[in-house]
Every structure is written in structure tokens, then in C-alpha cells.
Amino acid sequence: MALEDAKNEVDGAFGRADLKGLAFENAFSGATSFLRRRYTKDLSGVDLAITGIPFDQAVTHRPGTRFGPRAIREASTLQPFDPPYGWDGFSPLERFAIADCGDMAFDYAHTADLPARIEAHVAAILKAGAGLITLGGDHSITLPILRAHAAKHGPLALIQVDAHTDTWVDDDPSRIDHGTFCYTAVKEGLIDVARSAHVGIRTVVEDNLGIRIHDAAEVHARGALAVAADLKARVEDRPVYLSFDIDGLDPAFAPGTGTPVWGGLSSAQAAALLRGLAGINLVGGDVVEVSPPYDHAAITAVAAAHVAMEMICLWGWTRR
């Protein structure tokens, strides 16, 4: 079936007839969209949208995440041949209408405009009735994404997988910084801190702002499933936003990122953690900080593509 279709399918990003279904075009061929979904700005009938925000001008160290969305799309092309592993046969690509609505347009030289532009971009997608998974871009993009989600759902339970908590104190609203988004999100009341948690942390935190920290050492000592169980208990049935900084993974599993820190999660731990969250009320998520110029053999992009697929599974599991 799949092999027979592969002879005739190409450029499903632009040619596929249905928003649902697996995809069988050659993984190495054709125009890339995320998971070979239809590449469209038309959100009518779309249950879940994917968008890219290739902005990387707010980083403390190595740039390059502007190339992240493109690399993650390319890395995803092998995945839509089968239902995802580890989900009891659940096949979100067949069950739900999912579209790649492309990258957000912006003027790279008008950085001050960016947060408002991102918030409007995300709000328009949410208003169309679709859920959203965003491919970054650096972690500064998460703040305006959270603003749009909180406007729709109220304060969110944030689960942030990261080496860093991104809670540096920053009271200058004109700054755009990938290390401060969480501080500002708490300050603005976008996050319900009593329902929020950081996972994979391995940098010093002066003030956790009330957010529970499961550092990487805890994941190694207790296991990802035990931490996932704690996370589920913490978020209860609240709307959850999941922000996955790829540097939550160890540099061995995600070298292509801007601020790598050793001692992080393995990809196996991340997979177990995410699958262990099945049943949470995920309303949106992002995968950020993938920097292809520092990547090798697409290790990081492949990891990010899998993380995003797991997010789709989490989103779909409670709606199936």
C-alpha cells in the first residue's frame, strides 16, 4: 500500500487532497511541510495548525534558530508513514485535520514589532478554532504565544522542558530576551504558577517564582514516568501549554542549540516523559531553540520533529 502510493505521491505539501491521513511520498523527496501536512493559510476545517516563527535575535549566545522551522519540517518527513509508536495505535494524523500554515511573516529589522505581531498571528489561528503547535525560533517567541493562549483560555498551566527556567528578572517591557519570557509571563498573570512546572533544569535559579522545578538530576534519579505522574497531578484538568526548549535534552541528543548545558535528558527520557503525560488538557505547545548551523546529522532537528509529534499526540489524545 505505502510503497505503491510512493510511486505516485509527491509534493503532498501542496497537492494532498485531504487534511487527514498518513503520507507515503518518498521521505527524501518533494516539497517539505511538517509531517507532509497540507501547506495552507486556509484554516477552515483545520483542527490543529502548525506554524513556524523563525526569529533568533533575542539570544544570549549562539544564534541560528531562524533556520529551525525549515530543518524540523525536513526532519519530519519519515514520520507520517505510520501511526506514532507508543500511543496504543492512536493515529492523530488520520483522526484529525492538521495543516501546516507556514511561517509567520515579519520584518527582521523591526524587532520591536515582533511580540505584537506574534500575538496577533497566534490569536488569528486560535480564533479560527484550531489548536496550535509552533516551531521556533528562540524562546522569546513563547511570551506573545502565551499571551494569545491566555486570552482564550485564562491563566495556563505551563510545563516547560528546558535547561534554563528563563526567569531572569526583566522589568523593561521594551526588551525581547529568550531568557526572560517565563518571568514576564508570571508577572502578567499568563501562568497559574501553582499548576506550572519546569523539567530538566540544570542551571542556577535564584527565584523559581512558585513554579515547581523537576531538575534534570531528579529525572535521572526518579525516572521520567515518576516525574510525568507528578506533572499530571500538578496540572490537573487545567489548560496546559507545553513549551519544549530543545536544550532540555543533553547536548549529546541535541547539539544544535544556542545555549547547551550538559547533564540533560536523553531522547528516551523525553519520549517517556511526554507519553507519560497522556491525558492532560494540552491546548498548545512549541518546540524552540533548534539551531541547525550547530547541528550534526540533523540530530537536533530529528529530536525536535519527534517532540512536536508527541505534542500532537498529547493534544489529540484527550480529543480522540
Ligand SMILES: [Mn+2]
Ligand atoms: Mn533553554
